[in-house]
């Protein structure tokens with residue numbers, strides 16, 4: 393046992409030429425894989441890719457998912473334990489990870505007390521552009537606006553707080569976290585500090601791979617558990633301009649405060665973990681992903697739905713969306729075990745939810761999905 397206990401963190405540190413490097417809980421052979429997990433999936437932040445990780449981990453270990461009746465927990469209403477399929481008071485699940493508007497007391501009714509809570513945030517300057525494209529039908533404010541530029545020039549002309557999908561059109565991440573509208577800006581820091589106590593790890597979409605490394609160490613999961621492709625990317629979408637990003641951040645000022653807060657805590661996690669060590673593992677993760685993409689996928693990357701032969705692998709296309717959502721086509725001729733593994737990595741969130749529901753509620757054990 394070559395570690396010394398760090399007084400602040402209670403984890404073991406290895407002395408690396410004078411720099412204390414935290415031993416991963418794996419290295420210390422002291423950690424137990426976490427299997428009680430609350431992932432708050434925020435909108436258009438890369439959450440579907442995280443849900444793919446959780447779905448594969450949970451399915452392979454036969455963990456029980458708290459699933460919605462369909463694909464979301466009665467969003468945009470605040471989460472209620474009663475919206476979980478098969479909910480019985482006093483019974484808990486292992487993983488909850490579908491879209492909801494967070495409500496801590498209600499989530500506690502379905503999840504064990506020792507659950508690990510985490511989420512993901514994204515710069516509203518890019519999240520807002522993604523949301524505008526994706527929710528053109530779901531959010532009345534976006535539907536009314538002829539273009540993103542027109543919307544951003546005078547958002548109040550199109551937006552009404554009680555309008556359909558208002559939570560998606562303004563400060564959607566704040567909304568998803570279930571935070572109250574602050575009466576004054578001075579209240580924001582305390583609300584965020586309280587939120588961080590509930591969510592000790594919040595991933596950054598902009599540092600997705602580094603986030604996955606931090607996550608897998610916190611969860612004490614093996615490296616391969618966080619191998620994942622980028623789901624729900626848009627084909628042919630230009631990055632928002634500097635002016636659009638500026639306006640999106642101003643329009644979504646609470647999301648900007650939330651994002652800035654968790655951006656700072658993310659970098660504190662990185663520092664604590666060791667930046668060099670994190671970069672090394674993130675680079676390895678990217679190398680493995682490239683290999684997996686070449687091995688699994690036709691075209692070695694995302695393709696439009698029309699190019700995907702297997703209907704189950706075609707991602708949902710929101711009505712009225714400005715840009716198509718891309719998915720993955722499997723390389724033909726894969727041996728069965730690989731086809732299964734690649735298929736799970738390629739499976740979009742909605743059919744994966746169907747699969748988990750079938751396994752859990754007895755209409756098949758999911759093996760009928762092995763052949764796509």
Ligand SMILES: Nc1ncnc2c1ncn2[C@@H]1O[C@H](COP(=O)(O)OS(=O)(=O)O)[C@@H](OP(=O)(O)O)[C@H]1O
Pocket residue numbers: 434435436437438439440441518521522523526597598600621622623624625626629
């Ligand atoms: N790995 C990774 N790294 C960085 N960004 C990623 C990643 N995976 C998904 N994405 C981007 O996240 C957007 C989709 O978000 P969600 O999956 O949360 O969408 S949804 O709310 O479930 O519909 C979508 O953003 P846009 O492409 O800007 O629309 C994805 O490209």
